[in-house]
Amino acid sequence: MRDRAVRALRVAVAVAVLVGLVAAPWTVDDYTVALLARTLALGLVAVSVALLTGVAGLPTLGQTAPYAAGAYAGAVVGGQLSDVGPVHLLVAAGAGAALAVVALPLVLPARGVVLLMITLAVGELAVVLAGRWTSVTGGTDGLAGIAATRPLWGLPVLATDRARYLYTLVAVAALTGLVLLVLRGRVGLLLRAGRDDEARLRASGHRVAAHVAGVHVAAGAIAGAAGSLLVTAQQYVSPADFGFDTSALLLLGVVVGGTASVGGALVGAVLVVAARDWLFGALPGQAPLVLGLAFVVVAHLLPTARRTRRAGRGGSATPRPSEVRRPPAVTGVRA
Amino acid sequence: MPVDPYVVPAVDGVAYGLLVFVAASGLVLCFGVAGILNLAHGTLFAIGGYTAAALLDGGWASLALALAVGVLAATAAGALVAVLLTRVAAAGHLTQALVTFGVALAGGSLLVAAFGPDDPPVRVPAALDGSVAVAGHRYAAYRLVFILVAAVLAGLLHLVVRRTRAGMLVRAAVDDAEMVATLGVSPAVVRFGVLAAAGALAGAAGVLGAPIIGPGPGTADAVLLLSLVVVVLGGLGSMTGTLLAALAVGQIQTLGVALVPSAAPFLLFAAMAVVLAVRARGLATARRAT
Amino acid sequence: MTPLLTAEAVTVRYGSLTALDGVDLRLPLGQRHALIGPNGAGKTTLLDVVAGATRPAAGRIRLGGYDVTGLGPAARARRGLGRIHQRPAVWGSLTARENVLVAALPRRAGRWQPAARRRAAGRTADALLDRVGLGDLAATPAGQFAHGQRRQLEIAVALAGRPRLLLLDEPAAGLSAAEVGWLAEFLRGLPRAVAVLLVEHRLDLVYALCDTVTVLRDGRTLATGSPAEIRASGPVREAYAEGVT
Incomplete structure (x- = not known):
């Protein structure tokens, strides 16, 4: 009953948010439009989080790492290659995917809370790296004065907040649509099956490790592309864009959006980030306190996906009968 | 290469590493026993740090008082996290992450409101506020004493886990949570105990380590990250592994920076990549059986 | 032999x-x-x-x-090799048909599958569901099945792997x-x-x-x-x- 009410509410809110996003450039001031463009980029990162966490059952707190890699690569490398947006997007997606590939040996065997820890550590280290690698990233001061982007070859550069916003909106919509399209087919089926019962999928002959690696890299590429959109939107990038609170905020947005729903994650993240921005404007002193309480309250109120992958080391999905001792748990303290 | 200039940072690294170990050991307990990733763990450490900054006045009595108050406050905060998690315990890792992050955010905000946005200075006991000469080098006296105290703490922790009934339950819970439930110990009680104990450890580390990793708005995040890295490097659940990893990270953060300042940002990342890649290969061979 | x-x-x-x-x-x-x-x-x-x-x-x-x-x-x-577990293992959030489809799909990742082969997998799935007597429940999520139905579905899944x-x-x-x-x-x-x-x-x-x-x-x-x-x-x-x- 409550689930159905929540679902109806979600659909209504999603429609309202999407209509609002399209109408925004003509209804709100330039400052808000610029904020919204940045928020949309975060929404795309949330799509990658939902892909991993909700669809594939691989919870993550580390998508800020490929997001940051994409942002810096798009700004530094992309900026030297061309001033055309899609080129930046490709470079950034490549950087995000490359970072995901580098992290693969760490994340591939991990599931559940172990995966949360490892992804958080990787994400946080990436941000520390971005802050200290001053020669490339500008350190904690960030990279300012990034040149304006052309949306396509032969078009004028994006000179206004509204133009940058519309470019971001189109790119986010296209990439989210692509993800949704791919998930409708075989890929979505196999990822959801792996989330439900990985050992059974293996027993059906599927290469689960390849699926897991593939979805990590794809999510890295999406987050990387979002990084390029961030750079285009705010023409500035600094480690503060990729902090630990960003990861947590994205996770909250994904949970608010319904965890397993990629479109819901986009809407949820946009709502949560917008609420955060509004809160910090309205109550500058108490904003973190209120936000923190909001996390606790939302976690108590919303039904979340209880399904995350179990560490699939044991091949048999069934609880072992009494004649067999269980293998040691994956989590554990050994003195 | 002359070894001499690197002795002092190496000793500093031991102090730093032991501090990180005491902070991280609470995280190992939470994670290993109850399967909880407590994102508020750094905040518990910060509570200890701020307590030290507020109460220490250079005397021994104030150190004892700060230790008592800091440990108590951080234990209470850990217990609060456990209570907040009780209602959502069945809901899984994501909900736990949201709740504990919410506590971290709100707690950090309250600490800044109470103690101000700047890093407060910490006064160590006057008797230790200086340096002593050992074998031709001058060391900060507090750090030398801290090494001893932290080593004692680590030893005590080992004894508790190895030798006591609580430690036995902890190890049993790790092996088989359902079996412990059949012993009549409810998972809620285990969770409460573990989070409170982790709070106590973080609080003690925060108070005693305040002169090394001082309190401030960035402390919670930094300590959480260091603890996470150390726990992951240490093999996710092994106390001995965590200790070794913490000592290694301590050296990287002090000796490594002194030796190759330009590579400093990459050292932690590289260490993690190397260790995990090696371990991943071990896991891969184990996984071929599946 | x-x-x-x-x-x-x-x-x-x-x-x-x-x-x-x-x-x-x-x-x-x-x-x-x-x-x-x-x-x-x-x-x-x-x-x-x-x-x-x-x-x-x-x-x-x-x-x-x-x-x-x-x-x-x-x-x-x-x-x-096909396997039936002591406790029936099915993919709970997938429908019965999707369950069988997952097992009937070609199992090599990253290879382009012509539409004809995917349609063939769909036909195999429908036929198997009919054979185990779950044809009418093809669109029901397996998580809602009773124990006996899960067993029937698991057998269909196992057979789908030929x-x-x-x-x-x-x-x-x-x-x-x-x-x-x-x-x-x-x-x-x-x-x-x-x-x-x-x-x-x-x-x-x-x-x-x-x-x-x-x-x-x-x-x-x-x-x-x-x-x-x-x-x-x-x-x-x-x-x-x-x-x-």
Whole structure:
């Protein structure tokens, strides 16, 4: 009953948010439009989080790492290659995917809370790296004065907040649509099956490790592309864009959006980030306190996906009968 | 290469590493026993740090008082996290992450409101506020004493886990949570105990380590990250592994920076990549059986 | 002729406990073979070893003459192994049809599949669901199924992988009398191209379905023979009876 009410509410809110996003450039001031463009980029990162966490059952707190890699690569490398947006997007997606590939040996065997820890550590280290690698990233001061982007070859550069916003909106919509399209087919089926019962999928002959690696890299590429959109939107990038609170905020947005729903994650993240921005404007002193309480309250109120992958080391999905001792748990303290 | 200039940072690294170990050991307990990733763990450490900054006045009595108050406050905060998690315990890792992050955010905000946005200075006991000469080098006296105290703490922790009934339950819970439930110990009680104990450890580390990793708005995040890295490097659940990893990270953060300042940002990342890649290969061979 | 499955001197230890101690097993193509024995005899462990879910401390597993000891469950499934678990394992958030489809889909990642082949997988799924009697529930999420329906679905999933050898771990456990009747009928109706290795406590089912029976006790093979021989063997009856509680 409550689930159905929540679902109806979600659909209504999603429609309202999407209509609002399209109408925004003509209804709100330039400052808000610029904020919204940045928020949309975060929404795309949330799509990658939902892909991993909700669809594939691989919870993550580390998508800020490929997001940051994409942002810096798009700004530094992309900026030297061309001033055309899609080129930046490709470079950034490549950087995000490359970072995901580098992290693969760490994340591939991990599931559940172990995966949360490892992804958080990787994400946080990436941000520390971005802050200290001053020669490339500008350190904690960030990279300012990034040149304006052309949306396509032969078009004028994006000179206004509204133009940058519309470019971001189109790119986010296209990439989210692509993800949704791919998930409708075989890929979505196999990822959801792996989330439900990985050992059974293996027993059906599927290469689960390849699926897991593939979805990590794809999510890295999406987050990387979002990084390029961030750079285009705010023409500035600094480690503060990729902090630990960003990861947590994205996770909250994904949970608010319904965890397993990629479109819901986009809407949820946009709502949560917008609420955060509004809160910090309205109550500058108490904003973190209120936000923190909001996390606790939302976690108590919303039904979340209880399904995350179990560490699939044991091949048999069934609880072992009494004649067999269980293998040691994956989590554990050994003195 | 002359070894001499690197002795002092190496000793500093031991102090730093032991501090990180005491902070991280609470995280190992939470994670290993109850399967909880407590994102508020750094905040518990910060509570200890701020307590030290507020109460220490250079005397021994104030150190004892700060230790008592800091440990108590951080234990209470850990217990609060456990209570907040009780209602959502069945809901899984994501909900736990949201709740504990919410506590971290709100707690950090309250600490800044109470103690101000700047890093407060910490006064160590006057008797230790200086340096002593050992074998031709001058060391900060507090750090030398801290090494001893932290080593004692680590030893005590080992004894508790190895030798006591609580430690036995902890190890049993790790092996088989359902079996412990059949012993009549409810998972809620285990969770409460573990989070409170982790709070106590973080609080003690925060108070005693305040002169090394001082309190401030960035402390919670930094300590959480260091603890996470150390726990992951240490093999996710092994106390001995965590200790070794913490000592290694301590050296990287002090000796490594002194030796190759330009590579400093990459050292932690590289260490993690190397260790995990090696371990991943071990896991891969184990996984071929599946 | 090369047997379909051979297990040679398989030994499995869990710490100090030896679950299997040098067990041999040989299944020709199409054979219906049962493993019986008291609880703790190592029957499920042997299935785990054959399926690749447990790695033996010693011994070899050959499938169709090919040594698969070093392969995981997925690779063995691709070589024609299907499995039914003691507790039916289905993908709860997928519909019944999607469950079968996942198993019927080609299992090599990253290869482009022509639409015709995907449609063929869909037809296979529909036919299998009809065969196990779940045709009307094709669009229902498997998580809503009762135990017996999950068992039916799991059998369809296992058959969708076109196994040459089906491993059945107590398929009748938890089923009603009517469902057991259905199961026996269905298994009897399986084409002879599918060999079966069955672990089952219900000896009536074992004697009705299988042409060879192996008795395990304390991780060792006690006897192998036809149902008639096993039934006649005194020590076997004794060993089995004392273990059944």
